[in-house]
Amino acid sequence: GYYGAIENQTNTITNNMYPSWFYISVHELGHMWFGDMITCKNWHHAWLNEGFASYSEAVYEEGVYGYDAYKDYVQSFEYWSGGTLYLENAEDTFNVFQGIIYDKGAYVIHMLRGVLGDSVFWDGIYTYSTDPDLMYGQATTEDFQEVIEDVSGEDLDYFFEQWVYDEYYPSYDYNFENRGDSLAFLIWQVQEQAGRRPLFTMPVEVKLLYNSGGDTTIRVWNDEIYQVFTVPISETVDMIEIDPNDLILCDKDYRPEIPVSLDENAPDQDTRVHIYPNPIGESATIEIISSSNNMNLTFYDISGKQSARISGLSGGMHHFDRGSIPGGMYVYVLRDASGQTILADKILLR
Template identity: 40%
Template structure:
């Protein structure tokens, strides 16, 4: 049974209850019992908030992680990992992992005689070998393992290091590994984003170095089954009662997307048929008691892969698999080729979100967590895109409107050690609007072509915001610097005020569009206006980049409505100023300046009844010309220009009263300006 909570109070109560419950989950890896009747985890609530719960769990992991993260050491730039081999014996009686990890890498610096790896100091390192020879290692910090190589390796040479270790990974600071249970049976899981991989295996824990391939040989007591990345290529019995699962991926994978999910799963098989090539297995590892729920709930996965493949190119890991493995966290985690998912929840939005990450986050990974919006903003937007693919345009708009965030903060994570990387409002919701607005600014063709170019440039690698922007600029031929500055690095949104009036002839609609926000600069964004008359409905696209701009649009018939941004393409608020004060464009002259008084910039607006030479100059009270703003031929219609409060010599002028004088079309128009300091 589920209850839909539509009233704000109920939703706030739900959020409060959910938040109140979360810290307990963070401290406790015991299974989450499903409350009945479900209040905290109401299914309708999860439908909208599902991926924000993902934000919640990731945020808590990040919070525990970042304070101790040493990041990259200088020496890590000197080698590139090509292969990891993880051999792990999982002892569920002692809650211990006994592991050997092999790291194969190529030297990228000039030479190398020791390497730094990430490994949490919760493990006992029993032996380290380089080229098969026992060597020296040390743990200089709680996060690092330094290994002396058997000799000096030169640029381009390949070396191999093996680390034997054992310990209880669940004692790590990050809660990245859990001994847990579901429905009375053991459930062992990992969730390493952003820096948790080092809690359970030694690695170079940086998104910029994806291993080209990874093998995992995981031994567990029967009847446990191991789900992991890539393909299950072998299953052996080392001793009676224990089974080794050999998982193997040949796709580049960042460390935080490597996962284990272990339980006596029921395996549910499905098939995805790509447009080209062999069918791909889709495998769901389900808690047996939820097998029928999983079969029904995950059935939509095939249609989703098809829809996303049509939009973004083929599923990136089509030679291996996709699927879900149940785990006990309240949300999902986009482990590459094997998403981990809360075992009793099947909302379409979170299924779409984690699948979308296979393209945006897994195939292309944020280069570091300053740029996490490239993962989460895209996946959040894809929830709405799935609505469009399955239910149409209005469903897309409804989903986007449910993601609207009108608060402060930047999408770019300024400080990855102290800010919340996984901020639901910024990293997820506002970032999804950035993707949505890019679609509007670029148009359908250039937007999807741009995503294809982004994929071509960074597939199986990692990218920064600047690299994404550069690809879009090259593919579309547009300058997007203002767009990224205001929406990724800037805060808030434009607040528009629209006024309109019809010309005396009845054939022109004159619009006044102001941006009235005070705390952030003027936005440079196109915006649509829909004009409905008794004869027609026309949507105009206006370029808007000034505090106050005027437009004149042809109109046919009697106006019934004028609506700004009718299809919700721009993150903004809007008010309507009625029909007064909007000039007709049939007379030449200065209309006004905004703001006034001003300091130091003001926008001067004017109208021209006919094309011709225009001179716009600034004079002081003594009649001295201090600045020539325009001297050029302009077309008929409204226009505007900015005075920045400086004279012709480039220096700021004194505070006081000035006059703007427009000469054009045989008309001289004067307007008083007040510069205050």
């Protein structure tokens, strides 16, 4: 059967309320602002009602028990299924009140807070909830986005397009490499292999864990499927963590077997590799610009497994038959005769 609650006014006093019902009360109180004072213009935008009311529960946790409790509560909103937050099919109300508008709606608001920072985020929420053009009226996702953009001064099309109007989430594979006084780390989005959106553009926090026991958290702008970042360091990094504060709905997996591109500090700056066509079909031409001999070119799939290896290469044109290698994104690594990596890059096989 169906169950639920609604934000009707009540003068009832309840003592020793069961915890789950207590948070339902918090949720319904959240509707006083988000759902009643400002309600969604139609059911396509129902997440503006239910996502905010659910997020109110996490805000209550933060206010009473602190930010760590907030973070723990937000994790209960993780939504891994498909479907868009903007409801395409809103004709049947029984299809409207599904978990996505509650859970993913709340998590998207949490992610927006992470993108903007607390000060700008709360200024934006206050401005939205007190906008005279929206108070005691109706709002759409576009209305909400416009207010937040006005307050933040940021273009947030990328955020709303991928999190509200598209589905699923990014899957990050990552690796790192100490290079003396700098650290190079790779972020590789691999969700395309599961038939999902190939790229989610987001600011991503990266925590550097030093050999001394200290740590530093930095933020990078991740807007490529396969992206290498280089940052200065004053001591050796033992490990990195991607999105350590869970500000993004994502999978993340440390993959030490995946090579980090060395394009920035290649030992032979005159060496270049051109592979065409790209994407590769049944075969390809590999052009190597180098004065070195006896090099090898190795292809790795997204799991880090070697898929193909061509040995004894020198500068010039070479033919590559794909054979039975399945389609997908790959990394190719060119190494010299001693096994030292010269360069690495990505390539797509159709």
